[in-house]
Amino acid sequence: MNPVSLSQLQFAVTTVYHFFFVPLTLGLSVLVAIMETLYVRTGSEVYKRMVKFWGKLFIINFAMGVVTGIVQEFQFGMNWADYSRFVGDIFGAPLAIEALLAFFLESTFLGIWIFGWEKLSKKAHLAAIWLVAIGSNLSALWILIANSFMQSPVGFTVENGRAVMNDFGALVFNPYVWLQFPHTVLSGFTTAAFFVMGISVYHLLRRKEEGVFSRSFRLASIFGAVSILLVIFVGHSQAQRMVQVQPMKMAAAEALWESADPAPFSLFSAIDQAGGRNVVDIRIPRVLSLLSYNRLDGEVRGILDLQAEYEAKYGPGYYVPSVFMAYWTFRVMVGAGFLMFFLAAYALYWVMRKRPLGEVKFLGVFGLAMALPYLANTAGWLLTEMGRQPWVVYGYMKTADAVSPTLTAGMVLTSLIGFTLVYAVLMAADVYLLAKYAKAGPAPEVKKQHPVKEEAYWE
Amino acid sequence: MDLNTLWFILIAVLYIGYFVLEGFDFGxxxxMPFLAKDDRRRRMIINTIGPHWDGNEVWLLTAGGATFAAFPGWYASLFSGFYLPLFLILIALIFRGVAFEFRSKDENPRWRSFWDWAIFAGSLVPALLWGVAFANFVRGVPIDAAQNYVGGFWNLLNPFALLGGLVSLLGFILHGAIFLTLKTEGELADKARKAAWRVWPFSLAVLVAYTAAAYFATDILTKLGINPGPVPIGAVLALAAAGWFIRQKMDGWAFVMTAITVVFSMATIFMSLFPRVMVSSLGADLSLTVYNTASSPYTLTVMSIVALIFVPVVLIYQGWSYWVFRKRVTTKTELEY
Incomplete structure (x- = not known):
């Protein structure tokens, strides 16, 4: 093992782990904000209890996202110093803006929201959770602006071996961002919707707290159905963009070795990467062209052609990512996505019929379905990042050239093992707490307490 | 003043803000484990910083992000060079942040004592290591012509840097103790004041020793002169005055004094660095500066506009959050953590 592959592994471990928590934060912040809006509008206690219940789970999850996010910001410099030197001029800006615009907003107002129930007016408290939701989703925007630069670099020139920003507008309005951002945020909304539906079903099946949980389920089913539908539409546009800007990633995701017009869609391919072919290859004619161009023909370039083209363009080297990973992560993501779409439609169908949810068949399946968004989110990022290899900045810098020159394998191994162990302990604690509070259900209604007399230091 | 200097000042302000704010929550x-043995009081102590610790920590994230954006060369060399200390700081901050959130969400005493340890160690390690890191910036570390740190981990733990670590550690403990006197009442506030009084002489002694050592270990003499000017002297005087205010139970003034100490001593470090950001011990021309690590003028301009608009906004709402939670935590307060 060398510092490059160890650092890659560490980046993968810490990023995938971080992204276990982020999507739920993105969506649940909005759902809790909607619930609190309903509470403030109607004054109905049941909504307040919903806010408190889901808010507690939100906070437990949020903490994990925050602390693992610090690692993300630091490790560009720690492990990828030459990358940071190469792109810092353009990549550092969105990261700094993310901290200034988004992190301050979400952290400060989350503190206000958690501790401010008795200290703020209802409306001010409601504003706090909306600012948390806006802050979280803004942070997704800026980090995806940074990531999109790696996928589809724009707004810069290369001077003296460094990428130098010359168009901030181009960076922010990179067309890649404006597909990746809605896709990610809506996936987060979907994650939260399935989270809420799954936990609600647990209680509905036990006929407990039906007021809280049937309302939660209804709200989440609408939120989820709209979100997943949009995720699929945006995902389709993303795939079409990928054919244009990262044809190699698309070819790998389809295990398409030879260019084809019209191009067939793979149903099942057993991949032999070393041999540059598929041992088994079952395909549906024309469907990949249809997906790529919305018509029944059109060339989709194959891995071997692209490899030859890149060798001519960038010099000798192997420009093919792991086809196995690209192919299967693509299928897991899309498969889980469609499964979620059907489940959300099924839930919405019953919600629309206004029947008591306890009578719905197969309600228990929503408990299992909580895993689907996590599967899809993880697979999606693995596809995005591993499918870009060997590049760290597509077409400009290879991952192997990005690592910190002073790193030793021992150093990375130390931190990799350290992070992995700590993350394992925290995952156990987090899942324990989430399960505990999810099963316990909402806290009983409390009678209004006497206001506590407190004084400031100078009073 | 050019943009490089502006960004040097801005990053200095971000680090100073971070240490003033997170400094007391480290303390x-x-x-916490020493001032309170029973669970209720421990919770009260944690709740004094409950609404704030996360917002305070964002000052560090913003400082890191700003360093990356404005001086990528500094960011790359510092973060890769100080790899293992930063790894330890990260582990500490991770445990600490989660601990605040998780600790009181389960009744099991073993669960709570585990997270109490995490809060203690997670506060202690960064409070110590940040001082070590900043002492090394001014003392100088081996940086080669490619701007890479070429020393090892143990290089960073030299006596001068360890003294710097003690300065930040004791300073933050004192700062935190005084903060507790402002945010708690009765017996707990008295205990916190007593702790402040006990820590204060040691804190002052290491700061004086560190300042004296700086004349031998760094080039502060040529940079600032034999009379270093009002800022470093002000740092020491403010810390001396803090003791007097603690004794007089003028806790508010004592807190102002320790805050001034943090601001002025950090400012001294940045003043003695400028225009360098990290001193190379391998040759004066190898030091990293605000010019040889900087982003392009275009990027600095864009970032200046963003900062000019949003830094005041952040200051306003974060200041407001301190106003919302200005009251003392009492035995009757409903505790969220």
């Missing part, structure tokens, strides 16, 4: 975390 509170370190003192």
């Amino acid at each position: 509170v975390g370190i003192l």
Whole structure:
């Protein structure tokens, strides 16, 4: 093992782990904000209890996202110093803006929201959770602006071996961002919707707290159905963009070795990467062209052609990512996505019929379905990042050239093992707490307490 | 003033803000197991910083992000060079942040004592290591012509840097103890004041020793002169005055004094660095500066506009959050953590 592959592994471990928590934060912040809006509008206690219940789970999850996010910001410099030197001029800006615009907003107002129930007016408290939701989703925007630069670099020139920003507008309005951002945020909304539906079903099946949980389920089913539908539409546009800007990633995701017009869609391919072919290859004619161009023909370039083209363009080297990973992560993501779409439609169908949810068949399946968004989110990022290899900045810098020159394998191994162990302990604690509070259900209604007399230091 | 200088100042302000704010919540975390043996009081102590610790920590994230954006060369060399200390700081901050959130969400005493340890150690390690890191910036570390740090981990733990670590550690403990006197009442506030009084002489002694050592270990003499000017002297005087205010139970003034100490001593470090950002011990021309690590003028301009608009906004709402939670935490307060 060398510092490059160890650092890659560490980046993968810490990023995938971080992204276990982020999507739920993105969506649940909005759902809790909607619930609190309903509470403030109607004054109905049941909504307040919903806010408190889901808010507690939100906070437990949020903490994990925050602390693992610090690692993300630091490790560009720690492990990828030459990358940071190469792109810092353009990549550092969105990261700094993310901290200034988004992190301050979400952290400060989350503190206000958690501790401010008795200290703020209802409306001010409601504003706090909306600012948390806006802050979280803004942070997704800026980090995806940074990531999109790696996928589809724009707004810069290369001077003296460094990428130098010359168009901030181009960076922010990179067309890649404006597909990746809605896709990610809506996936987060979907994650939260399935989270809420799954936990609600647990209680509905036990006929407990039906007021809280049937309302939660209804709200989440609408939120989820709209979100997943949009995720699929945006995902389709993303795939079409990928054919244009990262044809190699698309070819790998389809295990398409030879260019084809019209191009067939793979149903099942057993991949032999070393041999540059598929041992088994079952395909549906024309469907990949249809997906790529919305018509029944059109060339989709194959891995071997692209490899030859890149060798001519960038010099000798192997420009093919792991086809196995690209192919299967693509299928897991899309498969889980469609499964979620059907489940959300099924839930919405019953919600629309206004029947008591306890009578719905197969309600228990929503408990299992909580895993689907996590599967899809993880697979999606693995596809995005591993499918870009060997590049760290597509077409400009290879991952192997990005690592910190002073790193030793021992150093990375130390931190990799350290992070992995700590993350394992925290995952156990987090899942324990989430399960505990999810099963316990909402806290009983409390009678209004006497206001506590407190004084400031100078009073 | 050019943009490079502006960004040097801005990053200095971000780090100073971070140390003033997170400084006291580090101190509170370190003192918590000593000032309170029973669960209720421990929770009260944690709740004094409950609404704020996360917002305070964002000052560090913003400082890191700003360093990356404005001086990528500094960011790359510093973060890759100080790899293992930063790894330890990250582990500490991870445990600490989660601990605040998780600790009181389960009744099991073993669960709570585990997270109490995490809060203690997670506050202690960064409080110590940040001082070590900044002492090394001014003392100088081996940086080669490619701007890479070429020393090892143990290089960073030289006596001068360790003294710097003690300065930040004791300073933050003192700062945190005084913060607790402002945010708690009765017996707990008295205990916190007593702790402040006990820590104060040691804190002052190491700061004086560190300042004296700086004349031998760094080039502060040529940079600032034999009379270093009002800022470093002000740092020491403010810390001396803090003791007097603690004794007089003028806790508010004592807190102002320790805050001034943090601001002025950090400012001294940045003043003695400028225009360098990290001193190379391998040759004066190898030091990293605001010019040889900087982003392009275009990027600095864009970032200046963003900062000019949003830094005041952040200051306003974060200041407001301190106003919302200005009251003392009492035995009757409903505790969220």
